[in-house]
Amino acid sequence: xxxxxxxxxxxxxxxxxxxxxxxxxxxxxxxxxxxxxxxxxxxxxxxxxxxxxxxxxxxxxxxxxxxxxxxxxxxxxxxxxxxxxxxxxxxxxxxxxxxxxxxxxxxxxxxxxxxxxxxxxxxxxxxxxxxxxxxxxxxxxxxxxxxxx
Numbered sequence: 001x002x003x004x005x006x007x008x009x010x011x012x013x014x015x016x017x018x019x020x021x022x023x024x025x026x027x028x029x030x031x032x033x034x035x036x037x038x039x040x041x042x043x044x045x046x047x048x049x050x051x052x053x054x055x056x057x058x059x060x061x062x063x064x065x066x067x068x069x070x071x072x073x074x075x076x077x078x079x080x081x082x083x084x085x086x087x088x089x090x091x092x093x094x095x096x097x098x099x100x101x102x103x104x105x106x107x108x109x110x111x112x113x114x115x116x117x118x119x120x121x122x123x124x125x126x127x128x129x130x131x132x133x134x135x136x137x138x139x140x141x142x143x144x145x146x147x148x149x
Contacts, residue, residue, distance in 0.1 A: 046125055053116065057109055064102045071095055114141070 074095070078088055120127045 046123065049116075049125065050127075053113060057106075057113065060102065060106050060109055064099065064106060067095065067099045067102060071099070 071092070074088070074092065117127050
């Protein structure tokens with residue numbers, strides 16, 4: 001039984017706000033631990049930058065996937081409660097806007113990642129040590145994008 005089905009079968013309110021609020025509140029909050037802040041200064045930044053960059057990108061991608069899953073669940077609740085398409089439209093619009101902003105954040109982080117890779121030699125960082133050998137170079141990406149456009 002899915003989480004959404006469980007909410008509906010337990011006799012939760014047929015109103016969208018009751019079911020959706022329960023759904024939203026059932027997920028644990030995502031908060032950084034005190035240890036993660038303490039470790040920022042425990043090592044030289046050059047030792048952890050690759051790991052932190054990849055973690056940041058993974059968190060953005062995970063947030064994007066979570067938003068997609070939320071949208072699907074909200075639609076399931078809407079259907080299971082027998083609500084019309086008009087009901088909840090403003091709510092879907094807000095979550096769509098959040099998804100759009102996450103997509104922009106992912107693209108911006110990727111651009112920052114490419115710039116960091118370009119500037120790494122100036123800072124004395126070996127990008128190959130951070131698993132950067134499989135991605136195409138920025139010049140290759142720019143060339144490919146020009147061909148597509």
